[in-house]
Amino acid sequence: MPETPRRAVGISANRYGNRPTMKDVAARAGVGLKTVSRVVNGEPGVTPETERRVQEAIDALGFRRNDSARVLRKGRTATVGLVLEDLADPFYGPLSRAVEEVARAHGALLINGSSAEDPDREQELALALCARRVDGLVVIPAGDDHRYLEPEIRAGVATVFVDRPAGRIDADCVLSDNFGGAREGVAHLVAHGHRRIGFIGDMPRIHTAAERLRGYRAAMEDAGIAVEDAWTSLGATDPWRVRRAAEQMLSGPSPVTAVFSGNNRVTVTVIRVLAEQSRAVALVAFDDLELADLLQPGVTVVAQDAAAIGRTAADRLFRQLGGTQIAPERIELPTRLITRGSGELPPAD
Amino acid sequence: MPETPRRAVGISANRYGNRPTMKDVAARAGVGLKTVSRVVNGEPGVTPETERRVQEAIDALGFRRNDSARVLRKGRTATVGLVLEDLADPFYGPLSRAVEEVARAHGALLINGSSAEDPDREQELALALCARRVDGLVVIPAGDDHRYLEPEIRAGVATVFVDRPAGRIDADCVLSDNFGGAREGVAHLVAHGHRRIGFIGDMPRIHTAAERLRGYRAAMEDAGIAVEDAWTSLGATDPWRVRRAAEQMLSGPSPVTAVFSGNNRVTVTVIRVLAEQSRAVALVAFDDLELADLLQPGVTVVAQDAAAIGRTAADRLFRQLGGTQIAPERIELPTRLITRGSGELPPAD
DNA sequence: CTGAAAGCGCTTACAG
DNA sequence: CTGAAAGCGCTTACAG
Numbered sequence: 001m002p003e004t005p006r007r008a009v010g011i012s013a014n015r016y017g018n019r020p021t022m023k024d025v026a027a028r029a030g031v032g033l034k035t036v037s038r039v040v041n042g043e044p045g046v047t048p049e050t051e052r053r054v055q056e057a058i059d060a061l062g063f064r065r066n067d068s069a070r071v072l073r074k075g076r077t078a079t080v081g082l083v084l085e086d087l088a089d090p091f092y093g094p095l096s097r098a099v100e101e102v103a104r105a106h107g108a109l110l111i112n113g114s115s116a117e118d119p120d121r122e123q124e125l126a127l128a129l130c131a132r133r134v135d136g137l138v139v140i141p142a143g144d145d146h147r148y149l150e151p152e153i154r155a156g157v158a159t160v161f162v163d164r165p166a167g168r169i170d171a172d173c174v175l176s177d178n179f180g181g182a183r184e185g186v187a188h189l190v191a192h193g194h195r196r197i198g199f200i201g202d203m204p205r206i207h208t209a210a211e212r213l214r215g216y217r218a219a220m221e222d223a224g225i226a227v228e229d230a231w232t233s234l235g236a237t238d239p240w241r242v243r244r245a246a247e248q249m250l251s252g253p254s255p256v257t258a259v260f261s262g263n264n265r266v267t268v269t270v271i272r273v274l275a276e277q278s279r280a281v282a283l284v285a286f287d288d289l290e291l292a293d294l295l296q297p298g299v300t301v302v303a304q305d306a307a308a309i310g311r312t313a314a315d316r317l318f319r320q321l322g323g324t325q326i327a328p329e330r331i332e333l334p335t336r337l338i339t340r341g342s343g344e345l346p347p348a349d
Numbered sequence: 350m351p352e353t354p355r356r357a358v359g360i361s362a363n364r365y366g367n368r369p370t371m372k373d374v375a376a377r378a379g380v381g382l383k384t385v386s387r388v389v390n391g392e393p394g395v396t397p398e399t400e401r402r403v404q405e406a407i408d409a410l411g412f413r414r415n416d417s418a419r420v421l422r423k424g425r426t427a428t429v430g431l432v433l434e435d436l437a438d439p440f441y442g443p444l445s446r447a448v449e450e451v452a453r454a455h456g457a458l459l460i461n462g463s464s465a466e467d468p469d470r471e472q473e474l475a476l477a478l479c480a481r482r483v484d485g486l487v488v489i490p491a492g493d494d495h496r497y498l499e500p501e502i503r504a505g506v507a508t509v510f511v512d513r514p515a516g517r518i519d520a521d522c523v524l525s526d527n528f529g530g531a532r533e534g535v536a537h538l539v540a541h542g543h544r545r546i547g548f549i550g551d552m553p554r555i556h557t558a559a560e561r562l563r564g565y566r567a568a569m570e571d572a573g574i575a576v577e578d579a580w581t582s583l584g585a586t587d588p589w590r591v592r593r594a595a596e597q598m599l600s601g602p603s604p605v606t607a608v609f610s611g612n613n614r615v616t617v618t619v620i621r622v623l624a625e626q627s628r629a630v631a632l633v634a635f636d637d638l639e640l641a642d643l644l645q646p647g648v649t650v651v652a653q654d655a656a657a658i659g660r661t662a663a664d665r666l667f668r669q670l671g672g673t674q675i676a677p678e679r680i681e682l683p684t685r686l687i688t689r690g691s692g693e694l695p696p697a698d
Numbered sequence: 699c700t701g702a703a704a705g706c707g708c709t710t711a712c713a714g
Numbered sequence: 715c716t717g718a719a720a721g722c723g724c725t726t727a728c729a730g
Contacts, residue, residue: 019504021707032717037709045715062500067480068426069707072418072722079460079481088446088656090439090639097437100463109477111428112461114449128458131416132428151411155368271643290439291640294620307437370723381701386725394699418723421706 020061029057040065071133078108080136080317081129083122086114091264091287091306092140095162098310099138106318108135119143130157136317138162138310144205146171158320160313164207165330172320174313174331178208178286181302181335182215183222185284186260188300188337190223193347194258194282197225198249199232200242200270201262209234212262212286231256242269250277257347258282264289271299279348284337293340300343303336369410378406389414420482427457429485429666430478432471435463440613440636440655441489444511447659448487455667457484468492479506485666487511487659493554495520507669509662513556514679521669523662523680527557527635530651530684531564532571534633535609537649537686539572542696543607543631546574547598548581549591549619550611558583561611561635580605591618599626606696607631613638620644628697633686642689649692652685 022036029036031054038046039054040063046054057063071077080103084092100110111129115122122142126149129137136158139146144167153159153171161173189197199216202209213234220227230252233245246269249256259274261267264287274281285292288303312331319326371385378385380403387395388403395403406412420426429452433441449459460478464471471491475498478486485507488495493516502508502520510522538546548565551558562583569576579601582594595618598605608623610616613636623630634641637652661680668675 023707026717033707034709034717035715038716041709047715050715062504064476064480064501066421066482066707067477068417068482069421069722070709072415072421072707072724073709075722077417086446087436087449088443090442093439093442094437096461097435097463100436100461109460109462109481111458112445112449113458114446127413128416131413132458133415133417152413155411268639271640275643289640290617291620291638291644294624295640295643296645372723375701382723383701383725384699387700390725396699399699415723418706419725421708421723422725424706 019066020063021066022063024061025054025057025063028061029053076135077133078106079111079132079134080108080138080314081111081113081126081132081134082138083113083115083125083129084140085117085142087112088114089265090290091304094306095310098307099314102311102314102318106321115140115142117142119145123148127152135321136160138313138317139166140164141166141207143167144207158317160317160320162309162313170328172313172316172328172331174309174316174333176208176304176309177332177334178211179215179218181304181337182212182260182262182286183219184215184335184337185286185300185302185343186216186219187222188339188343189258189260189282189284190219190225192258192282192344195223195225195347196228196254196256196258197231198246198256198259199262200245200249200259200266201232201234202237202266204234209262216260234262237263237265239269239272242266243273246270246273250281256281258284258343258345261285263287267299267301271295280345281348282343282345284343286335288338295342297342297345298340300337300339300341303338305333305336309333368415369412370415371412373410374403374406374412377410378402425484426482427455428460428481428483429457429487429663430460430462430475430481430483431487432462432464432474432478433489434466434491436461437463438614439639440653443655444659447656448663451660451663451667455670464489464491466491468494472497476501484670485509487662487666488515489513490515490556492516493556507666509666509669511658511662519677521662521665521677521680523658523665523682525557525653525658526681526683527560528564528567530653530686531561531609531611531635532568533564533684533686534635534649534651534692535565535568536571537688537692538607538609538631538633539568539574541607541631541693544572544574544696545577545603545605545607546580547595547605547608548611549594549598549608549615550581550583551586551615553583558611565609583611586612586614588618588621591615592622595619595622599630605630607633607692607694610634612636616648616650620648629694630697631692631694633692635684637687641687644691646691646694647689649686649688649690652687654682654685658682 022033025036026033036054039051082099103110113125119142130152138160140162141164146166146169159171165173201213235241261270267285285301288301292299371382374385375382388400431448452459462474468491479501487509489511490513495515495518508520514522550562584590610619616634634650637650641648
């Protein structure tokens with residue numbers, strides 16, 4: 001009776017689809033394991049002849065070093081995690097790309113995850129990344145309590161929060177000047193003669209939404225205008241909710257003559273509603289949009305630089321990983337008012 | 350003389366910033382390693398009392414399982430890689446998010462990388478992902494030779510190509526019907542009376558660009574129109590190049606009366622150029638744009654469903670990982686013509 | 699119900 | 715210049 005074959009000859013059986021290992025390469029080249037390791041990692045101290053034999057075995061077997069074993073010994077994974085809200089949102093694409101580029105410059109890869117604005121999912125994702133021992137974590141918070149990350153940070157996971165500050169822990173964060181940007185945008189409308197100005201924003205528990213609302217209120221107060229309740233609306237950014245909010249403040253006995261839109265998703269719907277109005281309504285929008293200058297009128301915006309935010313956060317992350325102890329810092333990046341027409345329309349009445 | 354302390358008491362020194370391991374938990378709980386493993390993984394066969402003691406030790410030490418060690422034994426990383434062109438491009442955000450969602454449903458995380466349309470960088474990235482032993486790889490090709498992935502695929506890395514087919518290897522791919530979509534779009538212009546129709550596309554070595562040009566030519570031939578050299582322009586999608594191409598075909602003795610734009614980046618510039626023209630020029634554009642319906646006229650587009658493409662590719666990837674042997678397949682997803690005005694303008698002359 | 703031993707594929711620290 | 719042994723933090727396959 002023939003023996004049952006247990007494994008392919010010369011290749012140790014394993015779960016990576018029968019991949020050759022350094023051991024297989026060593027056996028084939030007739031050298032020790034460490035010599036293979038030296039060749040694979042380009043370490044000195046190998047004769048050209050030995051190196052040639054090892055390289056030949058590597059090529060013949062199609063060997064590729066298993067970095068996940070390497071990582072286990074070395075302790076650093078050269079991987080950073082990015083927890084954001086939704087990769088499909090045009091704001092996060094450039095941000096993510098910027099983080100990726102900085103990571104790449106440091107030889108690291110980027111694991112992306114979307115929280116879908118759900119605090120539980122944010123936590124689940126962030127901790128899953130920590131379990132994979134990412135070296136660092138860039139988090140765009142969905143929740144407002146990040147104490148769950150304390151043990152991880154203490155254990156050495158570099159962490160930077162972006163777009164919104166961390167909740168209940170002291171950590172680096174990189175933000176846009178949401179308050180200042182909104183204040184400037186609303187002041188711009190005031191300067192063009194508006195007094196009844198509406199504000200449509202995201203859910204109030206989101207830091208950026210709250211800050212922008214605060215900027216709106218500050219600008220109104222600066223102008224000595226008492227804000228009526230009907231002028232502000234915060235909530236989900238789905239088209240239905242935003243449309244309803246916009247239509248309400250544009251109707252009634254004393255409708256608003258201008259709208260400040262709190263973010264890019266809100267803006268898209270607001271523009272649609274304004275296009276349906278019989279009279280011209282001024283608009284200044286937080287976040288820039290592609291094609292914003294081609295609409296009629298062009299959309300005046302308070303622009304954030306998503307790439308700069310991502311770059312700044314990633315730089316900060318790798319500085320933490322660089323080993324120098326640095327105290328947590330709050331870095332605020334300026335916004336930029338871009339006038340294109342919609343924010344310079346005079347009041348219709 | 351006091352002894353030099355070598356390590357913190359009770360915690361084994363290691364490179365993960367002194368993280369507790371299962372061994373530490375076992376020691377503290379006074380149980381064996383395997384019992385800790387059972388509790389951590391929710392395996393049965395542990396008395397409630399033992400479980401409590403272990404859990405207490407876990408909490409006290411702030412233990413979190415090192416998945417990267419786990420992976421080394423189990424053989425699957427529950428990680429998939431996505432190599433795309435540029436995460437900042439609005440086409441890839443939704444695509445990436447869709448891949449992420451499918452991965453998440455299978456308990457896997459997603460590592461993203463941008464090739465920046467550079468074949469060398471694509472290869473470097475894809476192989477780096479393989480070295481980390483991703484279970485599967487979704488690749489949007491930048492290069493046209495993917496034989497470098499053959500050993501990886503043979504070793505069991507599930508692979509699906511997206512948006513463009515693999516070069517020189519037989520592998521799954523998920524594409525839009527670029528040929529059919531472009532042909533339909535151009536036929537639409539012909540149906541509205543145009544005969545001198547320009548085509549501005551991406552670099553000819555990119556599969557989608559070539560296919561869309563082929564669709565353009567087919568539609569023109571269907572209509573019995575001989576295409577003049579001056580009507581087609583392929584190349585980089587930077588604004589300067591596209592502007593120049595558009596202006597050239599719109600000038601001279603017999604300018605085009607309609608333009609077919611080959612992708613979203615081209616379209617952005619073409620719209621700007623057309624807006625500057627004194628006469629109306631018809632436009633049909635490949636790829637939808639966020640505010641396309643709000644421009645005047647609205648932009649008629651041949652839309653791809655980026656999310657559906659990503660979802661289809663990821664489904665296919667996990668089917669490969671499911672173990673059933675399936676022959677490589679080429680899946681082509683239909684495009685959708687959305688008429689909004691710009692494609693229905695009659696010829697200006 | 700519980701745990702000691704071996705091993706995943708590498709690197710580290712040594713010794714020759 | 716080269717390699718055997720130990721170990722990274724887990725899981726697997728057993729044995730009690």
